[in-house]
Amino acid sequence: MNKAEILAHLPYEKPFLFVDELEEIDENGAKGSYTFDAGLDFYKGHFRDSPVTPGVILTETMAQIGLVCLGIYLSGSAQGGMPGHVMLTSTAIDFMKPVFPGEKVTVTAQKVYFRFKKLNCTVQMTNSVGEVVCKGTISGMVTNKMNG
């Protein structure tokens, strides 16, 4: 599968699509970027008068770029395989720096293992000056159904 096919297979739409560009993908990992639109609705409430991107959204962004794109690639590239859906099953993330509205972030993911349909990756997000914003591990099950 090429990058455009993977992006087209993502099941998300605005305002919950957090992938702009997929820069690299192979059987060992993925790299992509996203710029947080300052108009995203959650900035109105997180936090009042001081918008900052919620950690769950940073986690989701790492999951969409790292885990989901890679899971689609791996399942779609397997012999006779069909690109599946990826159901998030666990996350362990440390947060180092805030991400403000309008910031561009880059996510890199490395596969730890993909066995018995479970994909486990280490993921890292950096900001536009290359500082690590958050990192950790994320895993999910590659399924044929959208809702498990």
Next chain:
Amino acid sequence: MDREDLVAKLKEIVAPYTHDKDSLATISPSTDFIKDLKINSANLVDVILDVEEEFDIEIDNMEMARMLNVGETISIIEDKLKALDRK
């Protein structure tokens, strides 16, 4: 390694993924990983990977599909160890 030792080792492996500590305490060959120990499908994969590492064996997809309870898992481990002459 006898059956009791295998159950004890498997008990150690499943403990961190188990959400029913009472079922874990009374673990037996009929204990079901999902129904009794409340292990989810993603952590079931981790159980299998930990079994592979602990016993230095390789589990394939067909075997994985059978490993849903303690008894089946023990018998697969026993067969593997026997085949490798490492019982």
